Amino acid sequence: MTSATAAEPVPAIRLRRLTKRFGALTAVDDVSLDIHRGEVVALLGPNGAGKSTTIDLSLGLSAASSGSAELFGVAPRGAIVAGDVGAMLQGGALLPTMTVQQSVALVAAAHRHPLPVTEAMGRARVSDIANQPVSKLSGGQLQRARFAVAVVSDPRLLILDEPTAAMDVEARHVFWDSMREFTDSGRTVVFATHYLDEADAFADRIVMMSRGRIVADGTPAQVKSVVSGRTVSFRLDDVAAGQNGTEARFAAMPGVTGVEVRGERASIRTDDSDATLRAVLADFPAARDIEVIARSMDDAFMALTSEAAAPSSLTSEEAHR
Amino acid sequence: MRPHYLARETMRQLRNVRSLVFTFALPVAMLLIFGSAYGTGGAVDSTTHLPWLIVTTVQMGGYGAMMAGLSQAFAIVTERSIGWNRQLRITPLSGTGYLVSKVVAALAVAAGSILVVFAVSILALHAQLAVAGWIAAGIGLWLGIIPFALLAILIGQYARPEFAQPLFMVTFLGMSILGGLWVPLQIMPAWVSNVAQIVPSYWLNRLGQMGALGSGDAMAPALVLVGWTVVLTVLVTWRYRRDAVRA
Numbered sequence: 001m002t003s004a005t006a007a008e009p010v011p012a013i014r015l016r017r018l019t020k021r022f023g024a025l026t027a028v029d030d031v032s033l034d035i036h037r038g039e040v041v042a043l044l045g046p047n048g049a050g051k052s053t054t055i056d057l058s059l060g061l062s063a064a065s066s067g068s069a070e071l072f073g074v075a076p077r078g079a080i081v082a083g084d085v086g087a088m089l090q091g092g093a094l095l096p097t098m099t100v101q102q103s104v105a106l107v108a109a110a111h112r113h114p115l116p117v118t119e120a121m122g123r124a125r126v127s128d129i130a131n132q133p134v135s136k137l138s139g140g141q142l143q144r145a146r147f148a149v150a151v152v153s154d155p156r157l158l159i160l161d162e163p164t165a166a167m168d169v170e171a172r173h174v175f176w177d178s179m180r181e182f183t184d185s186g187r188t189v190v191f192a193t194h195y196l197d198e199a200d201a202f203a204d205r206i207v208m209m210s211r212g213r214i215v216a217d218g219t220p221a222q223v224k225s226v227v228s229g230r231t232v233s234f235r236l237d238d239v240a241a242g243q244n245g246t247e248a249r250f251a252a253m254p255g256v257t258g259v260e261v262r263g264e265r266a267s268i269r270t271d272d273s274d275a276t277l278r279a280v281l282a283d284f285p286a287a288r289d290i291e292v293i294a295r296s297m298d299d300a301f302m303a304l305t306s307e308a309a310a311p312s313s314l315t316s317e318e319a320h321r
Numbered sequence: 322m323r324p325h326y327l328a329r330e331t332m333r334q335l336r337n338v339r340s341l342v343f344t345f346a347l348p349v350a351m352l353l354i355f356g357s358a359y360g361t362g363g364a365v366d367s368t369t370h371l372p373w374l375i376v377t378t379v380q381m382g383g384y385g386a387m388m389a390g391l392s393q394a395f396a397i398v399t400e401r402s403i404g405w406n407r408q409l410r411i412t413p414l415s416g417t418g419y420l421v422s423k424v425v426a427a428l429a430v431a432a433g434s435i436l437v438v439f440a441v442s443i444l445a446l447h448a449q450l451a452v453a454g455w456i457a458a459g460i461g462l463w464l465g466i467i468p469f470a471l472l473a474i475l476i477g478q479y480a481r482p483e484f485a486q487p488l489f490m491v492t493f494l495g496m497s498i499l500g501g502l503w504v505p506l507q508i509m510p511a512w513v514s515n516v517a518q519i520v521p522s523y524w525l526n527r528l529g530q531m532g533a534l535g536s537g538d539a540m541a542p543a544l545v546l547v548g549w550t551v552v553l554t555v556l557v558t559w560r561y562r563r564d565a566v567r568a
Binding site: 087 | 323325326328329330333399400403404407408409410411412413445473522
């Protein structure tokens with residue numbers, strides 16, 4: 001599968017101008033992405049961003065309207081048949097009447113060179129619940145059982161669509177522990193999530209999606225800097241609110257990235273809320289009802305989406321050039 | 322096709338409660354009731370020239386085996402609605418392989434059901450028939466359920482979960498009653514027998530009867546069932562390709 005002459009090995013995932021339309025809705029819009037072997041990549045975005053559709057297209061479970069997807073240099077189905085790919089998908093579940101062990105064994109039997117069932121269960125930390133029926137499992141246990149099913153083919157690439165949904169904190173911990181073991185052996189993992197902290201803690205690269213497009217692609221530190229801004233808002237006195245130059249004065253303050261004054265309420269987006277707030281209080285000592293709010297992921301996505309039209313410091317285009 | 326997978330899928334279906342009730346418990350219970358009621362005297366049915374006990378045994382063997390085939394509809398609808406199919410699509414198992422696994426599982430469960438019904442008939446009701454008759458009847462019923470498994474796959478492909486149950490009930494009741502698998506058509510008005518010939522279960526029953534008797538034109542029921550098999554295979558394949566394209 002690896003080419004002897006290529007200087008760089010074939011990427012684990014290569015998406016080229018991938019587009020998927022459902023009627024008038026464009027769920028995935030011209031996505032190009034290379035994920036290299038050994039990378040642990042978080043696909044981050046709010047619900048409806050196109051993460052799950054992108055995953056389905058990458059696995060060949062859904063036909064693209066245009067563009068192409070390759071896994072290890074071949075069509076997705078070829079990589080799946082070769083046992084190179086494991087996945088935990090949205091809406092992919094185990095049969096409730098079977099035990100965990102039976103589920104893993106049944107899927108193992110469909111693969112050509114599976115791991116021993118006990119080993120797959122050990123890796124996913126489900127050995128202690130091996131004989132429990134799937135219908136009796138808690139949310140976290142179920143996800144671990146699905147993880148066991150996903151790794152039983154001993155895949156080189158693992159694709160996980162919101163693996164920790166329905167897990168409590170403890171269960172998340174156990175899950176990511178078992179995942180670390182998997183990636184330490186140099187395998188590629190792509191996981192979709194809408195938790196920034198999860199992406200930050202586990203991925204070495206974050207690809208952010210919004211409205212079907214990649215809006216940011218970089219290290220967790222880079223992406224966090226885009227997302228981590230705050231909003232300082234407060235009420236002004238009538239005199240300051242009535243003056244024309246007030247907005248410009250805010251805009252000139254340290255750290256400020258955006259200003260909005262509505263009536264007597266001012267909202268200032270800033271990268272350095274401490275410095276901005278000090279400057280505000282120095283210039284406008286009458287400011288009151290002060291709030292400092294962390295920018296939410298949704299705000300960040302909105303901002304990135306509108307910035308995606310104009311080149312930002314961290315767009316997908318740049319990351320690929 | 323992975324034999325290991327087929328074996329596990331079959332074992333899974335054999336352990337299923339529904340399969341145990343519909344394909345084992347019900348036919349055996351009905352055999353014991355009807356077989357004792359009008360079978361033990363050794364009276365011969367003038368239509369089939371078989372003892373009534375054998376007629377009943379073939380009916381119930383056919384009914385259990387048919388249910389093993391038709392139950393695949395449930396299996397497929399459930400698996401589709403739960404998302405098990407999606408999980409299987411991340412394995413080397415192909416779509417055709419998935420459908421073939423259902424036919425194989427149906428045949429395996431049907432074989433078990435036929436053997437149990439015949440064994441109960443021989444051991445509990447002391448049915449008398451030449452070994453060749455049992456074998457021919459058993460094989461006829463067994464292979465005859467292939468079109469029922471295909472019909473079930475077609476239902477599984479089409480039906481949404483909320484319609485699967487009623488559709489399955491209508492199909493299985495129609496097949497059982499009209500095909501004469503529950504009550505012999507010989508004791509009903511002649512027009513019922515004429516209408517019955519439109520359902521494949523009538524021919525399944527006939528194939529079993531001819532096998533038991535060791536004579537009769539078995540080509541007719543065999544050809545009808547092969548015809549159903551061909552038509553259903555075409556429909557299932559067409560539907561499967563369309564699904565694959567749309568996905």
